[in-house]
Amino acid sequence: MVTTFNDTFLKACRAEQTDHVPVWFMRQAGRTQPEYVKIKEKYSLFEITHNPELCARVTRLPIDEYNYGVDAAILFKDIMSPLPAIGVDVEIVNNVGPVIANPIRTVRDIEKLGEIDPEKDVDYILDTIKLLRTQLNVPLIGFSGAPFTLASYMIEGGSSRNYHRTKAFMYGEPKAWQLLMEKLGTMVISYVKAQIAAGAQAIQIFDSWVGTVNRQDYRIYIKPVMERIFTELKKEDVPLIMFGVGASHLAEEWADLPLDVVGLDWRLQIKEARAKGITKALQGNLDPSYLLAPWSVIEEKLKEILDQGMKQPGYIFNLGHGVFPEVNWETLKKVTSFVHEYSSR
Numbered sequence: 275m276v277t278t279f280n281d282t283f284l285k286a287c288r289a290e291q292t293d294h295v296p297v298w299f300m301r302q303a304g305r306t307q308p309e310y311v312k313i314k315e316k317y318s319l320f321e322i323t324h325n326p327e328l329c330a331r332v333t334r335l336p337i338d339e340y341n342y343g344v345d346a347a348i349l350f351k352d353i354m355s356p357l358p359a360i361g362v363d364v365e366i367v368n369n370v371g372p373v374i375a376n377p378i379r380t381v382r383d384i385e386k387l388g389e390i391d392p393e394k395d396v397d398y399i400l401d402t403i404k405l406l407r408t409q410l411n412v413p414l415i416g417f418s419g420a421p422f423t424l425a426s427y428m429i430e431g432g433s434s435r436n437y438h439r440t441k442a443f444m445y446g447e448p449k450a451w452q453l454l455m456e457k458l459g460t461m462v463i464s465y466v467k468a469q470i471a472a473g474a475q476a477i478q479i480f481d482s483w484v485g486t487v488n489r490q491d492y493r494i495y496i497k498p499v500m501e502r503i504f505t506e507l508k509k510e511d512v513p514l515i516m517f518g519v520g521a522s523h524l525a526e527e528w529a530d531l532p533l534d535v536v537g538l539d540w541r542l543q544i545k546e547a548r549a550k551g552i553t554k555a556l557q558g559n560l561d562p563s564y565l566l567a568p569w570s571v572i573e574e575k576l577k578e579i580l581d582q583g584m585k586q587p588g589y590i591f592n593l594g595h596g597v598f599p600e601v602n603w604e605t606l607k608k609v610t611s612f613v614h615e616y617s618s619r
Contacts, residue, residue, distance in 0.1 A: 278411055279411055279412070280345055280411055280412045280413075281413065282294065282296040282345050283296040283298065283345045283346040283412065283413050283476070283590060284413050284475065284476065284513060286555060286587070286588060286589060286590045287476060287513030287515070287534050287535050287555055287588075287590065288513065288534065288555070288588075289554070289555045289586075289587045289588030290587060290588075291587050292587070293618055294613075294614045294617045294618040295580060295583065295584065295589055295590070295591050295613055295614070295617035296345035296346065296590050296591065297342075297344050297345050297590075297591045297592070297609070297610045297613045297614065298336075298344045298345060298346040298347075298348065298415070298590070298592060299336070299342070299344065299592060299593055299596075299597050299606060300348070300517075300592060300593055300595065300596040300597065301596030301597040301598075302336040302342065302344060302348065302597060302606070303332050303333050303335055303336055303347075303348070303350040304332055304335075304350065305597055305598070305599050305601075306597060306599065306601050306602065306603040306606065307335050307336070307341060307603050308603070309335055309341075310332060310335060313328070313331075313332060319352070319366055320366070322350070323350065323351045323352065323355065323398070323399075323402075324398045325398070326398055326401040326402040326405050327405065329349075329350050329351070329398075329402045330402050330405045330406045330409060332350045333347050333348070333349055333350040333402070333406055333414075334347065334406070334409060334410065336606075337410065337411075337412055341603065341606075341607065342603070342606050342607050342610045343607065343610050343611070343614075344412070344610055345412055345413075346412050346413045346414070346415055346476070347406065347410055347412055347413070347414050347415065348414075348415040348417065348478070349399070349402065349403065349406070349414065349415065349416050349417065349469075349474070351399060351402075351417075352366060352372075353417070353418065353419030353423070353424065353480055353482075354366065354372050354419075354427070355396060355399060356390050356392075356395070356396060356418070356461060356465045357424065357427075357428070358395075359388070359390040359391070359395035359396065359461075360387045360388045360389065360390055360457070360461055361376075361386060361387050361388050362374060362376065362387075362428060363375040363376045364427075370432070370433075371432060371433045372427050372432055372433065373431070373432045374427060374428060374431045374432060377428060377429060377430065377431035378425070378428045378429045378443070378454065380450070381447065381449070381450040381453065384450055384453050384454045384457065385453070387454075387457050389457075389460065389461065389464070390461050390464050390465055392464055392465055392467075392468030392469075393468065396465070396468070399469070399472075400468055400469070400471075400472040401472075403416065403469060403472035403473045403474055404472050404473055406473070407472075407473035413475040413476055414473065414474055414475050414476075415474065415475070415476045415477065415478055415515075416466065416469035416470065416474030416476070416477050416478075417477060417478040417479065417480060418462045418465055418466050418469075418477070418479055418480070419462075419479075419480050419481075419482070420462070420479050420480060420481035420484065420500065420503075420518075421454070421455050421458035421459055421462065421496070421499050421500075421503075422440075422455075422481055422483070422484045422487070422496050423480060423481050423482045423483045423484060423518075424458050425440060425451075425454055425455070425458060426440040426483050428454075429443050434483075436486070437483060437486045441486070441487070444491075444495050448495075451495060455495075455496070455498070455499040456499070458499070459499040459502050459503055462479075462503055463502075463503055463506045463507065466479075466503075466507055466510075467506075467507070467510060470507075470510045470512055474512065475512055475513075476512055476513040476514075476515065477507060477512060477513070477514050477515065478515040478516075478517055478537070479500075479503070479504075479514070479515070479516050479517070479533075480517055480518070481496075481500075481516070481517070481518040481521070482517075482518055482519055483518070483519070484496065484518045484521055484524065485518055485519055485520030485521035485522075485523075485524070486520070487524075488523070489523050489524060489527065492524055492527055493527065497527060497531075500516075500531055501531060501532070504531045504532045504533045505532050508532045508533075513534045513535060514532075514533040514534050514535070515533065515534065515535040515536075515537055515557060516528045516531065516533050516535070516536055516537055517537030517539075517557070518537075518539070519539050519594075519595055520539065520541065521539070522538070522539065522541045522542035525538065525542060525547055525550065525552060526550055526551070526552065529551075529552040529553075529554050533554070534554060534555055535554065535555040535556065535557050535588075535590065536552055536554055536555070536556055536557070537556075537557040537558060537559075537592070538556060538557065538558035538559040538594065539558065539559055539594035539595055540558070540559050540560065540561035540593075540594030540595075541594070542559070543559075543582060544556055544558065544559065544579065544582040544583050544589070545582045545585075548582075548585070548586075554588065555588030555589065555590065556583065556588065556589055556590070557589075557590040557591075557592050558579075558590075558591075558592050558593075558594055559579065559592065559593070559594040560575060560576065560579060560591075560592075560593050560594060560609075561575075561593075561594050561595075562593045562594065562595050562596070562597065562598055562601070565593075565597075565601045565602075565605050565606070565609070566600065566601065569605075569608065572605070572608075572609065573612065576609065576612055576613065576616070577616065579591070580613065580616055580617055584617060591613045591617075
């Protein structure tokens with residue numbers, strides 16, 4: 275039974291004073307951890323995420339002081355998880371990523387999409403959350419992909435380097451695009467509300483690939499659905515975080531939304547975000563590539579980022595993107611310890 279609870283992350287999300295800067299890493303569960311490698315030898319990703327006890331175990335790994343000792347857990351799952359429920363035929367292929375057998379091509383394809391019933395369609399995710407809430411002494415972060423990023427997979431049929439087909443559909447079929455945004459927005463709201471009801475204490479929305487869109491087009495084609503999503507989720511009274519890759523030009527647009535924390539990748543310094551007038555809590559933003567550099571180099575960069583982040587309350591340390599497989603888990607442990615110690619002085 276959990277006896278003490280570390281709420282530093284939640285306080286930072288609310289821009290309250292904290293004893294130290296909280297730390298968590300995107301993709302912190304799995305990949306680099308020896309325990310996870312052993313689990314993966316026996317079970318596929320699908321088997322792990324559909325087994326609440328096993329999924330909870332993987333989610334908990336980074337919290338253990340033996341591993342990283344981070345200040346928050348993020349649910350171990352994939353942003354594709356809710357899509358099969360609405361009629362998307364998606365498979366996660368090793369070394370490839372999501373592959374969709376029935377990509378969106380016409381408005382009729384969009385009209386055929388159904389609605390999610392989280393209690394029935396993703397009950398295994400909700401069961402994992404409920405289990406974790408009895409096991410964790412740090413906050414649990416739930417998450418969802420954002421409509422643009424989900425739509426990009428659905429239209430491209432998988433990953434893309436340029437998102438030409440997605441943007442061509444957005445520009446060329448604006449009414450169909452709006453319908454797709456509405457349907458995905460409804461799905462995200464239902465899905466996330468179910469996670470919160472099950473016990474998720476914060477939510478991160480990943481718009482991983484929205485950086486491909488310019489600011490004007492974001493306002494026209496994407497921001498309305500994000501406004502709707504965050505307005506609905508704000509009623510749930512849990513911290514809401516926004517994050518995307520290569521989307522520094524959209525940081526001010528995100529800060530204008532009814533959310534709590536703006537997540538930054540490494541392309542925009544924290545002091546630059548503050549200079550733009552962003553007063554909300556910030557999360558970020560070490561370039562993950564630094565994690566392969568000598569420790570002396572990492573340490574200097576950490577000091578630089580922390581010195582900027584600590585100038586006002588409301589700062590959470592994270593990477594500017596997810597942990598990648600080549601990173602040594604001991605380096606992440608060392609980073610966590612350094613951030614805690616340096617920020618608490």
